[in-house]
Amino acid sequence: MTLIAFLDFASVFIFALTGALVASRQQLDIVGFAFVACLTAVGGGTLRDVLLDRNPIFWIAQPMYIGVACAAAVLVFFTAHRFESRLKTLIWLDTFALAVAVPAGTGVALSLDQPTLVVVLMGTITGCMGGLLRDVVLDDLPVVLKQGELYVTAAVAGATVAALARPYFPDALIPLMLCALVTWALRAGSLAFGWRLPVYKSRPPRV
Amino acid sequence: MTLIAFLDFASVFIFALTGALVASRQQLDIVGFAFVACLTAVGGGTLRDVLLDRNPIFWIAQPMYIGVACAAAVLVFFTAHRFESRLKTLIWLDTFALAVAVPAGTGVALSLDQPTLVVVLMGTITGCMGGLLRDVVLDDLPVVLKQGELYVTAAVAGATVAALARPYFPDALIPLMLCALVTWALRAGSLAFGWRLPVYKSRPPRV
Amino acid sequence: MTLIAFLDFASVFIFALTGALVASRQQLDIVGFAFVACLTAVGGGTLRDVLLDRNPIFWIAQPMYIGVACAAAVLVFFTAHRFESRLKTLIWLDTFALAVAVPAGTGVALSLDQPTLVVVLMGTITGCMGGLLRDVVLDDLPVVLKQGELYVTAAVAGATVAALARPYFPDALIPLMLCALVTWALRAGSLAFGWRLPVYKSRPPRV
Known part of the structure; x- marks a missing residue:
């Protein structure tokens, strides 16, 4: 099993757990x-594959991903x-699902020799879109865009680190581990210690 | 006209009626x-075609589908x-739209010789995603995930029956008819007689 | 830079401004x-490219689009x-974003020699889907389907004018300018003067 397949399996399993918890x-x-x-688990990676025109989509090539997501649901x-x-x-x-899905998406784009900006976007999309779909469909807590927390920011930062580090390493292993680490640290720090970016403050009253 | 084309036309027409009723x-x-x-009518089949990389998408190949959906709207x-x-x-x-769309999606995946799990998923996606899109966009009654009713379950069961029965028949006609029957019976029984699966019951208070 | 690329850049920039205003x-x-x-700016064009199987997607081929959207956000x-x-x-x-995005989508479909109905749909999708995504994800004012305003109607009318005019002109420039003009005039007239189509009125009480 390749590193990317492992990351895909792990992120599918953990995101499936989060989707099932929302269902509960x-x-x-x-x-x-x-x-x-399933929607939460394969949503981000499916969008990545459709955008990059990878055929077949990862879970059609390997339906075991769906089995893993269903096992998590049970x-x-x-x-x-x-x-x-x-x-x-x-x-x-x-937070763990995010920290695994971002390197999974980043790794696929790196392996396709995409330009840096596309690599960063694919990592971000793979990490954030599954959770966004889950929240939009179920109308529950919208984690991705929650005001004053690092989420998309953590994904962008992790993917950027991997994209910038990649040329200095013989293979993608260490850059992707750095990516997971940075993503998780920023997201977890945001939850545990309140790390955040300054938010936009409207000065006139909101309309 | 092939069987799948007929099923596609019928499901487009009936789903379009449901979309227009929500618009009313x-x-x-x-x-x-x-x-x-149009969104409701072609949403599920479009997603199926994008995921399976069928080109062109069914309503681009045959824009008459859009005409049918617009006629239903009028x-x-x-x-x-x-x-x-x-x-x-x-x-x-x-219920009828579902019972027609599920075999339509299942039939396409069967004709492409996809593995059983993918066949089931394509039937389910084709059946459920149009209605889900309609409900998410219009923020109206979310039929697909309504608590304590069979909807996705009916789609999964119907598609599974077709996928399992297919090897025992010379062509897909009878398996797809069985699929429609099972899907409709489960969905209609759920509405008429309250058939349902046990739902998850949280024991500690919800947070 | 081709005309379509210019329209794409302009619509990306203006839609990005609207997305950022909603974020504010x-x-x-x-x-x-x-x-x-980014979601608002490239959503419609991305859907157009996926549906038409254009590869690579416009912002993967030219990541500068993402840079433009981010600049608008800043x-x-x-x-x-x-x-x-x-x-x-x-x-x-x-209104301006719509009036630029509709000809952008229409122009792509015209350049691919799609049938008239598909041309109209691609113009409409490119124009309306970015804003729809923005509104669905952020749960803010749903501009696209706002009762009693011309929005989708303006897009459909503009794209139809371009599709019907195209055969009478040596290239797409003038039809696409007409498209932008018609789209903007209808949308702006709807806002400024209350132009609208008759809406459906239910006679029995709503259920």
């Missing part, structure tokens, strides 16, 4: 859990009641 | 009716006030 | 501004507080 908050049935888990369906605070679990799981 | 609830103008009708624009309960009409029409 | 209403940070600006981040009524600015900017 909506009290769906087990097929609903699987549906939301796991959550039978165990979610054990987590006292599902929201907190969800948000922390999501 | 939002009191849009006739172009708004056509826009929502029909509803001038007659919807006759239905006393548009919501009930909408939900029952939607 | 949500008080996001600068990366959030850039994210929403510009708005530092100046939006100067606009007394951001909503009004947003809505008027959006």
Whole structure:
């Protein structure tokens, strides 16, 4: 299994867990859990593959990804009641999913020799779009664009580090590990210590 | 006209009716009716074609599909006030649209010799994504993920029946008819008799 | 630079301004501004390219588009507080973005010799989908489907004029200028003078 396949599997599994946790908050049935888990898990990577015209899409080439997402959904369906605070679990799981999905997307774009800006965008899209889809469809907590937290920022920073570091290393392993580290550290620091960028403050009253 | 083309036309027409009915609830103008009708009618099949890299997309190859969707929109624009309960009409029409779209998507994937899991997913996506798009964009009743009803479940079950039955028949006709029947029966039974899967019940208070 | 490339750049810049203005209403940070600006700016054209199977997608072939969208986001981040009524600015900017994006999409489909109906749809999709994505994701004012205003109608009319006029001109320049003019005039007239199509009126009480 290549490094990118491993990252894809890991991010599919963890994002599926987050999708299923959101489904548990909506009290769906087990097929609903699987549906939301799959949407969240493969949404970002699917968009990446469609945009880069990779054929077949990763989960059509290897349907086991869907099996992994469904397994995560079943796991959550039978165990979610054990987590006292599902929201907190969800948000922390999501940090790991992000930190794995961003290098997965970045790695694919690097392996296709895309220009730096496209590499950064593909890492960001792969990392952020699954969660965004989950939130838009289920109308639940919109983690990606939550005011005053680093999320897209963490993804952009991680992907940028990988893209800039890549020429100095013989293969993509260390740049992608740096990417995961930077992404996770920024996202987790934002949650734990309140790290953030200055937000736009309107001076006249909002209309 | 092939069987799949017939199913595509029928599902486009019926989904377009449901989209136009939602537009009537939002009191849009006739172009708004056509826009929502087209989005609902071709959304699922478009996603199927993009994911499977079928070129051209079915309604670009045959723009008559768009004409059919617009005709449905015009029909509803001038007659919807006759239905006393548009919501009930909408939900029952939607059961037929689902029962036609799922075999349409399943048939395409079968004809491309995709693995069983991909066949099931394509049937489900074709059946569920048009309605999901309609609901997400118009922010109206989210039929697809409504708690405690069979919808995605009906689509998955119908597509699975077709995929499993296909090897035992010389062509896809009977498996696709079975698919339509199972999908419609489960969805309609869910509405009429309250058939459902057990939903997830949180034991600790929701956070 | 070709005419279509110029239209694409102009529509990306103006749509990015509108996306960033919506981000300012949500008080996001600068990366959030850039994210929403990019989504709005390239959303419609990306969908057009995916549907028409143009490879690579326009902003992957020419990542400068993303740079332009980010520049618009930075510009708005530092100046939006100067606009007394951001909503009004947003809505008027959006009329220009629409009037540039519709001919951009129409021109691409014309250059690919698509049938008339597909040309009209591609103009409409390119013009309307970026703003629709922005509104669905940010859950802010849904400009595209606002009851009793011409928006999709303006796009359809403009694209239709270009498609019908094209055979009478040696190149696409004048048809696309007519397209921009018709689109803008209808949209602006709708805002300024209340031009509209009759909306559907339900006679029985809504259910």
